[in-house]
Amino acid sequence: MAIYAEPARLKEFLKAMTGVSHGANLAIAHKFPWSKYRTAVDVGTAQGDLITQVALANPHIEGTGFDLPEVGPIFEEYAEANRISGRVKFSPGSFLEQALPKADVVLMGHILHDWSLEIKRMLVRKAYEALPNGGAYIVYESIIDDDRSDNAFGLLMSLNMLIETSDGFDYTGADCSGWMKEAGFRETRVEHLIGPDSMVIGIK
Ligand SMILES: C[S@@+](CC[C@H](N)C(=O)[O-])C[C@H]1O[C@@H](n2cnc3c(N)ncnc32)[C@H](O)[C@@H]1O
Secondary structure, X not given: OHHHHOHHHHHHHHHHHHHHHHHHHXXXXXXXXXXXXXXXXXXXXXXXXXXXXXXXXXXXXXXXXXXXXXHHHHHHHHHHHOOOOOOEEEEEOOOOOOOOOOOOEEEXXXXXXXXXXXXXXXXXXXXXXXXXXXXXXXXXEOOEXXXXXXXXXXXXXXXXXHHHOOOOOOOEHHHHHHHHHHHOOOEEEEEEEEOOEEEEEEEO
16 A cells, blocks of 8 residues: 555554544453453554553553564554553564464454454454464454444444445454354454444454
């Protein structure tokens, strides 16, 4: 994508993602039982606000942000600005091409809705493979309610993804739990975060 060749435009896009996600990131950092886990990787981390908020609220957590290599300097600048450079690191790579870094918790915010059903399922399988038994996978975005009647923002976001991407779409908590169960997760649950956003949690 052209934007990755233009650092200033890329930074603006990644900063905008922080704006969209910050409230939900704070909710995840405070709501999830982090005391049970030691390491976390945020896949498609952008500026890294999610792993930053998790690390700030939970000083025992060692965090990794995984994203395309061009994102590295922007992630590192944000970690430095938040004085957590020593506790979070950047791991460059493509989730389409390679295995995900291993961690006790794998996070994916606003990632699955960019992609086709086939790639969604592949990413869920990769998250499963990156976790130890007992590890947790957290997927979050504007998860649509199961009878598709309530979360108008999520339904409109899905329409938006159909327009903006080649075959991305948003989905219900039941859809995501189904993909997690297919991949082998033994337990799943959906928890509301803030506004239209919820997280789907899978336990391996
Ligand atoms: C819509 S943004 C979501 C950012 C952040 N997780 C959030 O919720 O605010 C998608 C992110 O996925 C990253 N990304 C796109 N394709 C990728 C790939 N093949 N491998 C790794 N990261 C990728 C983008 O660089 C971007 O940071």
